[in-house]
Amino acid sequence: MSWKVANLCAQRKFGSPVRKQIIMFLADKASDDGSGIWCSKGTIQRHTELGETTVKRTINEFLHESILIETGRRACKNGFTIVYRIILSAVGRLDSIAEPEDETGSTADGVLREPGTGSGADPVPRPQRPPNHPETIPKPPTRAGARTAAAEVQKIWDEYPQDRRRDEASCLNWIEVAIREVGEADLRAAVRAYAEETAGFTRSKVSFSDNWFRAQKWRGYVAAVREKxxxxxxxxxxxxxxxxxxxxxxxxxxxxxxxxxxxxxxxxxxxxxxxxxxxxxxxxxxxx
Missing domain, CATH: 1.10.1390 (Phosphoglucose isomerase, C-terminal domain)
Incomplete structure (x- = not known):
């Protein structure tokens, strides 16, 4: 369980109680970087008590929206189970559940008190907010160098042949995951190698960016770049x-x-x- 991922998801709007319930269950199974979620749709269904169709539809929605991605498969008694990863940057871009602080109106509590009853100050120090106030829940630390990371992701996107770019938002999420695994320099070199290799190919012979990054087709090029x-x-x-x-x-x-x-x-x-x-x-x- 990762309280960082769970807390991040808890403070974002996912559009419906069902979507929120499923993402919170997945967050409970994730590592701090959102990876390592290994549970079948049947497991999700049993724990959330939702219908099978509902679970499948919601998971597919998360995958389409790049809130969730598939990172591999693990063998199990019924064949294999898909391993998922929650894309924290995508979750972070969702609307927050927090309400804006209300700074208007009178600060008086409107309660009349008897005169001459002594000091009105409370001698017992108390917290400014109750323990369950959203702002008292520890928030996951912001990633150092977030702007630099975003710039690196954008550079990789800019390297991909312009006539084959598609679904930029999803590609940026997949690029961010790939950079964390192999580094910006190797991934950029892989994109350049692919662009040079397929220069002049017709559109039917090349891979569009969303398919290329989602299917991790850069792996072979990264291996070739490193070998060279x-x-x-x-x-x-x-x-x-x-x-x-x-x-x-x-x-x-x-x-x-x-x-x-x-x-x-x-x-x-x-x-x-x-x-x-x-x-x-x-x-x-x-x-x-």
């Missing part, structure tokens, strides 16, 4: 090993090296600054 980066890093490491070997031995091949390459080898601890200087490399100069 690892291969390039391995090639660079091998090259710097050769640079260090040439510098240490003061080989004639040093004439083919730049000061930048030698500085990289020094930074990685492959050679020392003294060894580089002895081979003819000095600051602000390239070897001739």
């Amino acid at each position: 980066a690892e291969a390039e890093a391995a090639r660079l490491d091998a090259h710097l090993d050769r640079v260090a070997e040439w510098v240490k031995s003061r080989s004639e091949l040093c004439r083919h090296l730049s000061l930048t390459q030698v500085q990289l080898a020094i930074a990685k601890g492959l050679v020392t600054a003294e060894e580089a200087e002895a081979a003819g490399f000095r600051d602000n100069k390239t070897h001739v």
Whole structure:
């Protein structure tokens, strides 16, 4: 159970008692980030005492509105159970149940009191609000850097080919989930790789953004991007090993090296600054 998710859902309007009841049951099963909700529609039906059709319809509504997404499946005795995730940012955009503070009118309580009965001050300190007032319920902390995160999500959306964009609101939610898993840089590189690979394809041969992000088709491209980066890093490491070997031995091949390459080898601890200087490399100069 996550009180953070439950409290967030409790303070938002979902449009009907049935929708509120189901989302609160799901929130009770969620982790603090809204993930890990593993319960079948039959389980929801038994615990909420709602009809099977009602539960299925409401879950489908949440999925369509991107309040809920499917993140996987887990085996069970009847086959498999879908794992859900509540999108906290989508819930946060719903209307709040809180009423605005009423600052108008008289502050007097209108109760007449007998004169001369002593001080009217209450000697016992009391809370300003009763314990069940909405503002006394702990609220989930706001995420640090929310504006930065929103900007990263928007950048990914802007990278997707414009003629294939569809259902922006849902895509932004799916992008936010993907960024938390693989990072903004890798996801952006994956979108670019897909755009370059399918450039010039007809609309019947490409995937629209809502299908691409919902089905997590970026996973294969992220894997390819990371594999390429690892291969390039391995090639660079091998090259710097050769640079260090040439510098240490003061080989004639040093004439083919730049000061930048030698500085990289020094930074990685492959050679020392003294060894580089002895081979003819000095600051602000390239070897001739």
